[in-house]
Amino acid sequence: MNIEDIRKPENIVYRKPALLTDNIMHYCPGCSHGTVHKIVAEVIGEMGIQEKTIGICPVGCSVFAYNYIDIDWQEAAHGRAPALATATKRLCPDKYVFTYQGDGDLASIGTAEIIHACSRGENIVVIFINNGIYGMTGGQMAPTTLLGMKTSTTPYGRDAKLNGFPLKITEMLAALDGTAYITRQSVHTAPAARKAKNAIRKAFEYSDRNIGLSFVEIVSTCNSGWKLSPVAANKWMEENMFKEYPLGDIKDVLK
Amino acid sequence: MAEKVLMKGNEAIAISAIRNGVDGYFGYPITPQSEVMETLMKEKPWETTGMVVLQAESEVSSINMVYGGASCGKKVMTSSSSPGISLMCEGISYMAGAELPCVVVDVMRGGPGLGTIQPSQGDYNQIVKGGGHGDYHNIVIAPASAQDMYDFVDWGFELAFKYRNPVVVLADGVIGQMMEKVEIHPPKPRMTDEEIRTKAPWATVGKPASRERNIITSLSLDSDTQEAFNRKLHAKYSEIQEKEVKFTEYMTEDAEYLFTAFGCSSRICEAAVDMLRAEGIKAGLLRPVTLFPFPYKEISRLASQVKSIMSIELNFGQMVEDVRLGAENKCPVGFYGRQGGNIYTPEEVAEEFRKFNNIK
Numbered sequence: 001m002n003i004e005d006i007r008k009p010e011n012i013v014y015r016k017p018a019l020l021t022d023n024i025m026h027y028c029p030g031c032s033h034g035t036v037h038k039i040v041a042e043v044i045g046e047m048g049i050q051e052k053t054i055g056i057c058p059v060g061c062s063v064f065a066y067n068y069i070d071i072d073w074q075e076a077a078h079g080r081a082p083a084l085a086t087a088t089k090r091l092c093p094d095k096y097v098f099t100y101q102g103d104g105d106l107a108s109i110g111t112a113e114i115i116h117a118c119s120r121g122e123n124i125v126v127i128f129i130n131n132g133i134y135g136m137t138g139g140q141m142a143p144t145t146l147l148g149m150k151t152s153t154t155p156y157g158r159d160a161k162l163n164g165f166p167l168k169i170t171e172m173l174a175a176l177d178g179t180a181y182i183t184r185q186s187v188h189t190a191p192a193a194r195k196a197k198n199a200i201r202k203a204f205e206y207s208d209r210n211i212g213l214s215f216v217e218i219v220s221t222c223n224s225g226w227k228l229s230p231v232a233a234n235k236w237m238e239e240n241m242f243k244e245y246p247l248g249d250i251k252d253v254l255k
Numbered sequence: 256m257a258e259k260v261l262m263k264g265n266e267a268i269a270i271s272a273i274r275n276g277v278d279g280y281f282g283y284p285i286t287p288q289s290e291v292m293e294t295l296m297k298e299k300p301w302e303t304t305g306m307v308v309l310q311a312e313s314e315v316s317s318i319n320m321v322y323g324g325a326s327c328g329k330k331v332m333t334s335s336s337s338p339g340i341s342l343m344c345e346g347i348s349y350m351a352g353a354e355l356p357c358v359v360v361d362v363m364r365g366g367p368g369l370g371t372i373q374p375s376q377g378d379y380n381q382i383v384k385g386g387g388h389g390d391y392h393n394i395v396i397a398p399a400s401a402q403d404m405y406d407f408v409d410w411g412f413e414l415a416f417k418y419r420n421p422v423v424v425l426a427d428g429v430i431g432q433m434m435e436k437v438e439i440h441p442p443k444p445r446m447t448d449e450e451i452r453t454k455a456p457w458a459t460v461g462k463p464a465s466r467e468r469n470i471i472t473s474l475s476l477d478s479d480t481q482e483a484f485n486r487k488l489h490a491k492y493s494e495i496q497e498k499e500v501k502f503t504e505y506m507t508e509d510a511e512y513l514f515t516a517f518g519c520s521s522r523i524c525e526a527a528v529d530m531l532r533a534e535g536i537k538a539g540l541l542r543p544v545t546l547f548p549f550p551y552k553e554i555s556r557l558a559s560q561v562k563s564i565m566s567i568e569l570n571f572g573q574m575v576e577d578v579r580l581g582a583e584n585k586c587p588v589g590f591y592g593r594q595g596g597n598i599y600t601p602e603e604v605a606e607e608f609r610k611f612n613n614i615k
Contacts, residue, residue: 050461084320091307
């Protein structure tokens with residue numbers, strides 16, 4: 001068998017999505033953002049909606065998402081992405097509009113914006129990266145930080161009496177009538193990434209059906225912030241994060 | 256003949272928005288300007304022009320909805336009053352940094368803090384000198400009648416798109432609540448998608464294969480890039496100062512004494528000028544219509560002509576600092592103000608004028 005035989009289309013198991021730019025990613029090796037970006041780029045490409053998609057970046061590590069996916073982007077103030085997306089979708093109802101937000105952005109400073117966007121049933125997609133820590137600013141406690149977890153602002157571990165409890169915002173949002181599809185996924189293995197991709201595709205498809213907001217949480221690793229190797233971070237996530245944040249669909253109004 | 260309708264200043268804002276092809280209004284209730292959103296909701300423009308009207312969960316959210324809408328090249332606006340405007344200042348700074356056009360109406364009430372719900376001009380420094388973080392300017396236009404409220408929406412969008420910059424209509428509780436005759440102009444249609452693509456090629460309307468992706472952002476981590484951008488912003492502000500100053504003069508031609516006042520205070524000062532003129536005192540009034548850019552040159556010119564200038568404001572001395580800069584020490588500059596929702600009468604202004612100028 002020669003190399004040309006191997007390169008046949010039916011043999012291709014991986015290629016860089018066309019909508020992923022050639023810019024060098026600033027994410028740390030092992031970080032989940034790179035995988036989720038790739039999935040989002042694949043979904044937009046496969047649905048053929050590049051010209052109809054507007055993304056809203058958060059403040060946090062993924063503030064630079066606009067450098068990596070080849071679509072029109074708006075960069076929001078910290079936590080406000082759902083407000084931008086609300087107006088964008090209402091003023092351009094034929095477009096696909098999504099926000100991409102971390103746990104500090106969505107579950108702390110932006111709680112009002114996400115809750116009310118969900119409550120109003122905005123026809124947008126929200127991709128929520130939950131790694132239980134503030135990555136960009138150097139590893140401080142997030143609302144989703146686990147009890148006992150050490151961060152730079154909980155150096156002795158998160159103490160419920162001092163710091164409160166991990167916020168299960170995804171379950172909260174599922175209780176709101178304006179949400180259509182709420183799911184929690186991860187991308188730490190190939191099968192998990194495939195499931196996450198199906199979920200993100202479903203969320204984009206639902207956003208075109210006028211049935212309310214679709215929300216995909218990705219439980220993610222921040223191995224730099226967690227001070228673990230990429231492999232150890234994946235293991236730690238499986239053993240600890242998934243207990244607090246179990247994977248699977250939480251709500252689907254079309255089921 | 257154009258139609259004339261009796262309406263409140265706040266209602267004029269709403270009716271003007273619908274008739275001037277505004278695409279979206281996003282707001283949150285606060286006295287004394289809630290009639291803006293109430294009028295819009297009653298008029299249901301989404302059934303006629305297609306204008307989107309949405310009550311947000313907070314002023315923070317409304318201004319960020321405005322950011323999102325403006326990013327799409329749409330004519331979008333909000334309105335609020337002083338405490339609500341404070342909450343919007345973060346968003347306004349981001350919009351100045353992202354060079355986005357929008358119109359924000361501030362119907363000022365008494366402060367600081369929760370303050371009063373009565374009229375004030377206490378937000379002059381906040382709106383004219385900044386408000387949010389960073390080195391930026393709003394374009395600030397100050398209406399003095401319900402007609403101005405109607406006209407300044409369209410003028411505001413013209414300036415906002417010309418310079419890709421937030422425009423603040425700095426009104427006050429008097430102008431918002433007062434009912435006056437307003438001349439209604441023929442309606443203008445909303446911009447078509449094609450017009451937006453031509454007028455706002457930077458807008459995020461979906462990326463076709465034919466162009467690079469559009470990115471609306473105010474972020475740059477590189478010092479030199481940020482400094483170069485800020486130089487560009489300041490060149491824009493200099494151009495605005497050079498080209499867009501607007502003011503009105505009342506009886507200044509032979510004036511020996513000058514009042515400066517904006518918004519509702521200018522209406523009261525006109526009456527005070529008439530009273531003083533009846534006594535044989537040659538008083539006049541300069542009303543800055545644009546507060547940024549400010550009519551420094553015109554004040555300088557008049558400062559060479561008059562014996563004194565007195566700034567009359569519903570605060571304890573904010574615009575007067577700009578008047579002093581304009582007067583360049585050519586004549587004494589005095590001040591009189593009231594606060595808390597108290598409003599001077601023309602008699603009170605004339606009396607304070609006599610005291611300041613030692614006229615018995």
